[in-house]
Amino acid sequence: MGEKKQQFREFLSRQGLKSTRQREIILDEFLRGDSHLSTEDLYLKLRKKNPGIGYATVYRTLKLFSECGIAEVRNFGDGQTRYESTTCEEHHDHLICKACGAIIEFEDPRIEELQEQVAKDHGFAIVSHRLEIFGHCAKCLYK
């Protein structure tokens, strides 16, 4: 995870921004935690150990993470913005259980490939995409 911290520090200095105690704390907690954290979730976790940290700072810092490329913004339709730590792995998509809220990651290069084809057919250049499948997970189906 050290490389992520490095990446963030470089981003800050490149942008003429400052490295602060709060930003370090938030980054540590962000990298430690589950992925698919909502801003609220992260804020609450942070508050336990660091009562002083403000709501606004968490929002601002998460936004920096996504600008810097160490986090990606997700939006699953429950008016909460979520940030997911970017991995070095392949891009992945999500299965989302409507019953229990579970979020399952998957990746399928064949789907990606077909997307490229579709885009090409429309003279469209892909920058990013998202695929979300909503339904019921195995656990919820059998109880």
Place this chain on the structure above:
Amino acid sequence: MGEKKQQFREFLSRQGLKSTRQREIILDEFLRGDSHLSTEDLYLKLRKKNPGIGYATVYRTLKLFSECGIAEVRNFGDGQTRYESTTCEEHHDHLICKACGAIIEFEDPRIEELQEQVAKDHGFAIVSHRLEIFGHCAKCLYK
């Protein structure tokens, strides 16, 4: 489009709701307009001909449309909720231009098929899905 109006009327009476002047007006405008209208867009269009119609009524009525099945909710990440008139056609997905905001529909049964496979592999039962590809459309690429 008469069948959509029929469908809505039946929905209303089934639910013990009433058919009103406003609901008729909003439905007419909704069916006439472009798809992918934001609530705001529709409200503004309506105001031109019907100054009396309230914001809340448009919100409430669009929600009814989606409950009734004649509209689908879309969310493209610009904090605006959009409603799309459901067609009898196949499910479709979207290419969204980050430069000009153009929304291009497409459908690809091969992608749908692969999604089914992925879900099956995870013991997951699909209820719905959405696939959005962001990038730059042909027009914006060549200017």
Place this chain on the structure above:
DNA sequence: CCATCAATTGAAATTGGTTTTCAATTTAAC
């Protein structure tokens, strides 16, 4: 046709997530 009563409406207030403001504080550079 009309009385009745529940549903609907529009305006305004409220909500909930997010962003901005601002004075005080902290950081990086000199």
Place this chain on the structure above:
DNA sequence: GTTAAATTGAAAACCAATTTCAATTGATGG
């Protein structure tokens, strides 16, 4: 250290969406 610019936290502002509420309208049964 001094200094200038960035950052912080609390509170206020924001904005789409929802809810409240009194007045109005639509459907139903007499």
